[in-house]
Amino acid sequence: MERRRILFLFLIFLFLLVPSVVMAAEKPIQILIDGKVVLSDAPPIMTNTSRVIVPVRVISENLGYYVTYDSKKKEVNIVSGQDRIRFVLNQATLWKNGTKIALDVAPISKNGRSFLPIRAISENFGAHVKWDASTQSVAIDTKVDTVVPPSETGNEQNGQEQTTDKPTDTKEEPSPVDETTNDETNQKPDQENQNDPSQLEEIAPSNELQTIVQDGTSLIIETKETEFTHKLIELNQPNRLVIDLEGMILSPNLKSPEIAENELFSAVRYSQFQLNPDQVRIVVDLKKKVDYSIEKRDNLLILQMKPKVFKVVIDAGHGGKDPGTSGVSGTREKDFNLAVALLVNTLYQNNQEIQVIMTRDSDTYPTLDERVELANSLGADLFISIHANAMTGKPDVSGTETYYTHEESRFFAQLIHPYLVEATGFNDRGIRTAGFRVIKYTTMPAVLLESGYLSNSGDEAALFTPETQQRIAQAIFKAINEYFGIKEA
Numbered sequence: 001m002e003r004r005r006i007l008f009l010f011l012i013f014l015f016l017l018v019p020s021v022v023m024a025a026e027k028p029i030q031i032l033i034d035g036k037v038v039l040s041d042a043p044p045i046m047t048n049t050s051r052v053i054v055p056v057r058v059i060s061e062n063l064g065y066y067v068t069y070d071s072k073k074k075e076v077n078i079v080s081g082q083d084r085i086r087f088v089l090n091q092a093t094l095w096k097n098g099t100k101i102a103l104d105v106a107p108i109s110k111n112g113r114s115f116l117p118i119r120a121i122s123e124n125f126g127a128h129v130k131w132d133a134s135t136q137s138v139a140i141d142t143k144v145d146t147v148v149p150p151s152e153t154g155n156e157q158n159g160q161e162q163t164t165d166k167p168t169d170t171k172e173e174p175s176p177v178d179e180t181t182n183d184e185t186n187q188k189p190d191q192e193n194q195n196d197p198s199q200l201e202e203i204a205p206s207n208e209l210q211t212i213v214q215d216g217t218s219l220i221i222e223t224k225e226t227e228f229t230h231k232l233i234e235l236n237q238p239n240r241l242v243i244d245l246e247g248m249i250l251s252p253n254l255k256s257p258e259i260a261e262n263e264l265f266s267a268v269r270y271s272q273f274q275l276n277p278d279q280v281r282i283v284v285d286l287k288k289k290v291d292y293s294i295e296k297r298d299n300l301l302i303l304q305m306k307p308k309v310f311k312v313v314i315d316a317g318h319g320g321k322d323p324g325t326s327g328v329s330g331t332r333e334k335d336f337n338l339a340v341a342l343l344v345n346t347l348y349q350n351n352q353e354i355q356v357i358m359t360r361d362s363d364t365y366p367t368l369d370e371r372v373e374l375a376n377s378l379g380a381d382l383f384i385s386i387h388a389n390a391m392t393g394k395p396d397v398s399g400t401e402t403y404y405t406h407e408e409s410r411f412f413a414q415l416i417h418p419y420l421v422e423a424t425g426f427n428d429r430g431i432r433t434a435g436f437r438v439i440k441y442t443t444m445p446a447v448l449l450e451s452g453y454l455s456n457s458g459d460e461a462a463l464f465t466p467e468t469q470q471r472i473a474q475a476i477f478k479a480i481n482e483y484f485g486i487k488e489a
């Protein structure tokens, strides 16, 4: 009895187990392109590290790409519209339009076919690729990939923005798709599940980006469900706002937003930036720097933009108990400094884009630390300290100097100096570095202007004429406007 029972159970066990094991092992992985099964004599393969790799030629030719293979170099070249993609077998690197991209799995050759990991395809071939463990199929959707406007080449489209942008920009960039530290590679499946792709490629249902609508200088982004997280990053050179939506895919019905002429932005682009985990990236191409706010309300994300108001601190040197240097005829530096600072302030009286903050607007003496603290606490964008110089015992020394301390201030120093020299008409004594307290401890680009020498009778006389003071104020005004890209009315 006992034995027969054991045998019976064993047979049932075999009956249940064996066919399914065989089925799983033998059932080829299917490829679906836009919902249609694509026949291929080389089906996708599950690697022993649980990556799904797919035959390049079948995929790319069904997507309308042109593929060539150089057997000597083991190099595959794919041409798709303006894109050139190149990779070499057994090397975990791909070049797209000359940009090097790391792959998590090297392309291989099997039965005379080249295979690429699906992630490499979804990120570089402009198609939406998903692995469905339940049906053992790779679904490729070409319709969800949309880049706006059509004329844009769209660096963001394939997650390469970081590698193609200027180096100065990279530290601000949102984190790129890091092939070496991303989800798949970080997961360590235990032994028995090593070949279960569902462990690695399973996808939680994502939210869908449905519409992007312009409302004046605001954008309203609508998603299907309320659940999602967003992240906004401001980038420079060129100015743009980047919104990343996590757990998001593009709706197949999403249309390019029509952007009406406005003063702040020229285009709104979007792309399926990443799959697995899904991430949509929206890029707003700005015409100028903006102040912005972003607010999530249920399934809406509202981005409001207005022209950025730049804060410029104008520091009239010395003042009150500290007269600064004195001129050969008895003039006081502090009076010259204040006169010019007040003129600059007047030039910006009704300006919507520049807010001038004076460290003093009368004959008072804020300490140097107070001036620094004012600028730093405001988060000012620029700091300009106005002074005049003197050299004891050298009445012949005449001329204009611009000082800065930190490297980040050099650009503005170079910008303002020629305007200042032109305004004074004095000798050009150059752009110099020095550790003056107000330009050393301020945390924004900061310069100190030594307009001329009060110890020189010619400089002194000119600096105390209203005409020269007005020209110097105009020079400062021009440089500030140029620095912030503001068109003078």
Ligand SMILES: [Zn+2]
Pocket: 317, 318, 324, 325, 333, 387, 388, 389
């Ligand atoms: Zn001074």
